[in-house]
Structures are given as C-alpha cells and as structure tokens.
Amino acid sequence: MTYTKRRNLALALLAAFIAILLLSACGTEHALPPYEPPLARTDFQQVRTTAYTHTEADHREFGNRNALGGELRAAGPAIRRAEVVPRATLAYEVPRAIPVDDPPRAQRQRAAYSPPLERFSVSARRTASLRIRRATVVSLRASLPGSAAADWARWPAGTVFRLLSTGQTYRVEDYGWALAGRNTIDLYMPNQREMNQWGVRQETIQILKWGDPQESLNFLRRHQDYKHIRRMVLELEGREKEAAALR
Numbered sequence: 001m002t003y004t005k006r007r008n009l010a011l012a013l014l015a016a017f018i019a020i021l022l023l024s025a026c027g028t029e030h031a032l033p034p035y036e037p038p039l040a041r042t043d044f045q046q047v048r049t050t051a052y053t054h055t056e057a058d059h060r061e062f063g064n065r066n067a068l069g070g071e072l073r074a075a076g077p078a079i080r081r082a083e084v085v086p087r088a089t090l091a092y093e094v095p096r097a098i099p100v101d102d103p104p105r106a107q108r109q110r111a112a113y114s115p116p117l118e119r120f121s122v123s124a125r126r127t128a129s130l131r132i133r134r135a136t137v138v139s140l141r142a143s144l145p146g147s148a149a150a151d152w153a154r155w156p157a158g159t160v161f162r163l164l165s166t167g168q169t170y171r172v173e174d175y176g177w178a179l180a181g182r183n184t185i186d187l188y189m190p191n192q193r194e195m196n197q198w199g200v201r202q203e204t205i206q207i208l209k210w211g212d213p214q215e216s217l218n219f220l221r222r223h224q225d226y227k228h229i230r231r232m233v234l235e236l237e238g239r240e241k242e243a244a245a246l247r
Contacts, residue, residue: 032227035181035244038154038235043207048184049163051198052149052176053191066147066173068157068219074190075146079167149174149186152220153235153243156211161185164204172211180228181235181243 039045054064054072064072145160148170155161159172170187179186185205189195217236223229227246234243 030177031247032180032231033178033182035231035246036183038240039183041210045205045207047203047205048182049198049201049203050184050186051189051195052186053189053195055192067149067175068173070173072147072174072188073144074188074194075168075170076144077168145169145171147171147173147188149176149179149188150184151175151179151182151232151235152211152216153213153232154183155185156213156216157219158209158211158215159207160209161205161207164206169208175228175232177226177228180231181246 039047066072146168148161150159150172152172152175155172157172160169161172162169170185172185174186174188176186178184187198189198213236217233220229220233220236224233231243231246234240234246
C-alpha cells in the first residue's frame with residue numbers, strides 16, 4: 001500500500017471516529033429535570049438555592065462569563081447584625097467634674113484626657129485621602145449584587161433579590177440545564193470551596209426588582225436549539241402544559 005493510500009485510510013478512520021463520537025453524544029443527551037409548578041409571584045419567596053462557580057467542568061467553556069455576556073461576580077460579604085455594646089468613653093473626653101481642691105491632680109487629669117497635637121503633614125493628608133478613596137472603591141464593589149442563575153420564566157434576567165439570612169443581594173444573569181422548570185436559584189461563588197460550603201439550602205428571598213419577561217423571551221428565542229431554553233420559552237409564552245411535557 002502506497003503512502004497516499006495509507007494517509008487517506010487514516011483520515012477516513014479518523015473521520016469515522018469523530019462521527020461516532022458526535023452521534024453517541026447526541027444519543028445520550030440527558031433528560032430535562034422534573035417540572036415544578038412556578039411559585040407565586042410575590043415579593044417574598046421561599047426557594048431552593050444551590051451554588052456554582054466558573055471552574056466547574058460544565059462551565060469551563062464559558063469561562064467567567066454569564067449568559068448575557070458580562071462577567072460573573074461574587075456577592076459581597078454577609079451582613080452581620082451589630083451587637084449592642086456600651087459606648088466606650090473616648091480618650092480625649094474630659095470628665096464632667098474635676099476636683100479643684102487638688103490643682104496638681106486636676107492638671108494631671110487634663111493632660112491625660114488631652115490628645116497630643118501633631119504637626120501638619122501634606123504627605124499624611126494625601127495618605128489619608130488615598131485610604132478613603134480605596135475604602136470607597138471597596139465599599140462600592142461590595143455593594144454590587146452577585147451573579148445568579150435561574151429559570152428566566154420564573155425570575156427574568158435582571159431580577160434583583162436579597163437573601164434574608166445573609167443580607168447579600170444577587171442579580172439573575174445566567175441560566176442552566178438543571179434550572180429549567182425548577183424553583184431553584186443557583187448562586188455564583190468565586191471558587192469551589194465556597195460553592196461546596198453552600199451546598200443546597202432553603203432560603204427566603206426578597207425581590208427588590210423584577211426583570212422584564214419580554215426581554216428575556218426575546219433573548220431566549222434566539223437559542224431554542226437547546227431543550228432547557230425551549231422549556232423556558234414555552235413557559236414565558238404562557239404554554240405551561242407544553243413546557244411541563246417537554247423531556
């Protein structure tokens with residue numbers, strides 16, 4: 001057999017192998033999750049929450065991007081309730097009554113409650129200003145809602161909600177196969193450790209802003225080749241029975 005024939009045979013075998021892989025992948029497409037009736041559209045809802053991150057196997061091809069094309073964001077730190085503590089007396093506060101029968105003692109107490117004066121420093125002023133600006137940037141970043149994935153027929157893209165247990169806010173920017181037709185919201189975490197720590201939790205959420213169902217429908221109609229997107233489209237169109245029957 002000549003070199004040309006051996007090369008053509010190798011290419012034909014390679015093409016056949018790739019075709020078998022593609023056919024087997026199409027034939028083993030997993031079914032949609034069981035359909036759940038939608039929750040009532042109220043400002044407070046009890047929902048099942050899970051967590052995901054961009055380094056998971058089924059999300060690596062998308063990287064750190066959401067379905068809308070933006071960057072995935074983790075929510076800011078949980079808001080802890082402040083404990084009630086007695087107010088501490090400031091070091092420079094002068095006591096209301098200073099004994100006058102002992103002038104040296106009164107003089108010592110005034111000195112103890114007076115802060116030492118410092119020389120004016122331009123560099124110190126600039127440093128303090130820089131610290132304030134940095135703290136402001138960090139505060140603004142922490143106040144931004146984190147990314148969340150959900151069925152856009154239940155929580156349209158752009159829906160902003162707060163977890164009552166932590167005070168953190170999230171914005172629906174993503175969707176997923178396991179979320180279609182389910183009353184589950186997937187919260188984005190920056191790494192797999194935090195994702196695993198969250199696990200599955202029943203949470204009460206407060207809806208701060210509802211997304212636009214029509215905008216979500218217009219977006220999803222362009223991607224109906226996938227069954228989970230087709231299910232969301234059917235539900236957004238008011239065809240719940242067809243959405244529930246889709247497998």
